[in-house]
Amino acid sequence: MRGKKRGLLDNIFLFLSGTLIIYGFLFSSGWHVAVSEPLKLNIPVPIYCNNIIAQLRQGFNDHQESPVNIVPQVRVVPGGQSIGVLLRSQGVIVVGHSIIQDQSGNKVNPAGDAGISIGDVILKINGEDVKSEGQVRDLAARAGASGQALDLEVKRGGDIFYTKINPVYCTETSRYRIGLLIKDSAAGLGTLTFYEPESRIYGALGHVITDVGSTEPFDLSEGKIIGASVQAIHPGKRGLPGEKIGIFQDDKQINGTISRNTKLGIFGNLQKPLDNNGNNMLMTVAPASQIHEGTAEILTVLKDEQVEKFSVEIMKINLKAVQDGKGIIIKITDPRLLEQTGGIIQGMSGSPIIQDGSLVGAVTHVFVNDPTRGYGVPVEWMLREAEIFPMEKNIKMAS
Numbered sequence: 001m002r003g004k005k006r007g008l009l010d011n012i013f014l015f016l017s018g019t020l021i022i023y024g025f026l027f028s029s030g031w032h033v034a035v036s037e038p039l040k041l042n043i044p045v046p047i048y049c050n051n052i053i054a055q056l057r058q059g060f061n062d063h064q065e066s067p068v069n070i071v072p073q074v075r076v077v078p079g080g081q082s083i084g085v086l087l088r089s090q091g092v093i094v095v096g097h098s099i100i101q102d103q104s105g106n107k108v109n110p111a112g113d114a115g116i117s118i119g120d121v122i123l124k125i126n127g128e129d130v131k132s133e134g135q136v137r138d139l140a141a142r143a144g145a146s147g148q149a150l151d152l153e154v155k156r157g158g159d160i161f162y163t164k165i166n167p168v169y170c171t172e173t174s175r176y177r178i179g180l181l182i183k184d185s186a187a188g189l190g191t192l193t194f195y196e197p198e199s200r201i202y203g204a205l206g207h208v209i210t211d212v213g214s215t216e217p218f219d220l221s222e223g224k225i226i227g228a229s230v231q232a233i234h235p236g237k238r239g240l241p242g243e244k245i246g247i248f249q250d251d252k253q254i255n256g257t258i259s260r261n262t263k264l265g266i267f268g269n270l271q272k273p274l275d276n277n278g279n280n281m282l283m284t285v286a287p288a289s290q291i292h293e294g295t296a297e298i299l300t301v302l303k304d305e306q307v308e309k310f311s312v313e314i315m316k317i318n319l320k321a322v323q324d325g326k327g328i329i330i331k332i333t334d335p336r337l338l339e340q341t342g343g344i345i346q347g348m349s350g351s352p353i354i355q356d357g358s359l360v361g362a363v364t365h366v367f368v369n370d371p372t373r374g375y376g377v378p379v380e381w382m383l384r385e386a387e388i389f390p391m392e393k394n395i396k397m398a399s
Contacts, residue, residue, distance in 0.1 A: 074389060075282035077274060078352040078359050079192030080299030080307035082230050083204060084248035085266065087186045087223040087258065091123040091130045091155065093211060096181035100170045109179040114163045116154065116180060119211050121219055123160075124153035132184045140167045144176025157216050186218060189228055189246045191300055191350035192254065193265065193362040194379065195274045196388050197282075202256055202274075203386050205350040206265045206362035206377040207325055223258030225268070226250050230301050235342035236371035244301075244347030264325050264377055264385040265350065265362070286358035288378035291317050291328065298330075298363055300351040302340055310334035314355065315373070328353070328361050328376035343371030352379070 094116055099107050116122075122130050125139050143150050144167035152163050167176040190205045204225065209218045228246040236242030256270040293316065297309045316329040330353065332343045341348075344366035353361035353376050362382065365375040383389050 074285045074383060076194040076196045076285060076359065076383075076388070077281070078283050078299060078354065079194055079202070079204070079350065080301065080352055081192045081254060081305065082228040082244065082246055082301045082347065083190055083192050083225045083254055083350075084228040084246070085186075085188050085190050085205070085209070085223070085225055085258070086248075087209065087218055087261070088221045089121065089184060089186070090219045090221040091121045092133060092136060092182040092184045093186075094118055094120045094122065094180055095183055098177070098179050098181055100168050100177050100179050101172055102168050103171055108168055110165050110168050111179040114152070114165045115161075116152075116163065116165075117156065119156070119216075121155040121211070122152055122182070123155055126151050133182055136178075136180075136182060140178050141176050143167050144169060150178065155219070187248075189230075189244055189347040190266075191348060191352075191363075192225075193350045193352055193382060194285075194359065195270065196386075197273060199388070200256075200270045200273070201267065201386055201388055202270055203265050203267050203350075203362075203379075203382045206364040206382065207349060208263045209261050209266065217261050217263075220258065220261045223261075223266075223268075225254060225256045225258060225266075227254040227305070229304050230347070231304075233302060233340055233345070235340065236345045236366065237342060238369055238371065241366055241368060241371065242342050242345035244345060246347065260385075262385050263323070264382050267382075267386045283354075284358045285379055285383060286355065286360045288317075288319050288327065288380045290358075291355065291360045291378060293317065294355070295333075296330070296353055296355040296360070298348075298351045298353050300348055300363075302337075309354075310337040312353070314353075314360075314376075319378070322381060325364060325377040325381065326375040327378045327381065329373065330363065330376050331373045338372065344374040345371070 096118060097109050097112050099109055102108055122136070124130060125136065128139070130136060139150060149164045149166045152165060154161055154163060165178045167178050170177045186209065193203045193206060195202045210216060211218050227249040229249055230244050230246045232245040234242045234245065253275045254270070255272070257268040258266050259268045260266065291314065293314050296312050296314050298312050299307050299309060301307055310332070311334040313331045313333050314328060315331050318327050321327045332338055344363060348363050351363040352359055353363065359379050361376040361378050363374060364377050367373045
């Protein structure tokens with residue numbers, strides 16, 4: 001295969017040997033192509049005419065080689081099922097402060113005085129790894145009774161700092177306290193995006209789970225996903241995002257580990273093959289460069305565990321937005337979905353986006369001022385993050 005590229009004007013010459021037909025998607029570093037589909041180059045190809053030879057001679061005739069990576073097509077089972085996401089953090093997360101009335105009647109907050117802020121993660125107390133709220137309560141009680149301070153190791157963002165807290169006897173609760181509201185876990189409702197049967201790897205949400213009061217990723221110690229059933233819908237309005245209300249069902253089919261919490265979603269392995277109501281048909285994954293503006297569908301649950309299709313429109317694609325995952329802008333167009341939800345709502349994150357019979361992305365965020373619109377992430381990016389894409393065979397394409 002050979003191509004000749006002259007600045008913004010492209011003459012593409014393809015030399016095919018035998019019957020190899022390939023499929024392409026464009027990256028800044030070259031092309032990735034999969035066997036058994038036509039090559040598609042998403043670049044304009046103007047007519048090359050003699051009257052522009054002079055312009056080409058003025059500097060628009062550079063030649064270079066671009067890599068073309070040939071990979072097998074990837075097929076996965078699309079999701080759409082509601083899932084419960086359960087996370088346990090490294091340490092305990094500070095979610096608030098609590099004022100303490102001491103024995104003199106004064107209102108004090110020892111943790112606040114020690115510089116502890118909402119969103120901080122307490123990793124160790126007196127050199128002991130912190131794993132639960134109860135553990136912190138017991139350590140504070142013992143230290144207070146003996147008149148000793150607690151030595152804390154605290155994580156804030158990417159930094160670690162150390163501080164001391166003197167527990168105070170609270171007359172209202174009759175125990176020693178440090179004035180913090182903490183939690184050691186997080187839970188929420190989301191949507192499964194895809195499942196790869198051979199490896200049992202799944203991807204969900206399409207975005208990172210963050211710590212309370214920050215944009216930092218939740219510092220995952222362990223976690224799992226389980227099945228969930230949607231019981232009610234709170235519709236979204238301008239300035240007020242809606243949400244799915246669901247219950248977790250630990251005895252249901254979906255049960256898996258969470259091994260990674262990334263900017264492109266959560267990933268892990270299911271404990272057993274997914275029973276998708278008998279519909280485990282594999283679907284081709286479309287490369288990011290093949291996503292186009294126009295009609296599409298999403299898969300999501302509005303009632304109980306029933307996955308349904310709803311119409312949307314892909315309004316814009318930005319393949320440079322890898323850092324935040326917001327590569328697609330979609331608009332909900334389905335009348336029934338708009339009537340019941342008002343648009344994109346919490347719990348819909350991870351809902352697969354289907355276009356032209358292929359899995360192309362996942363819903364991730366809602367526009368607060370317009371709940372009918374929101375962002376999506378190209379599913380190819382999720383698959384690369386999950387390391388499902390196979391090794392690539394590299395050839396050169398002259399350009």
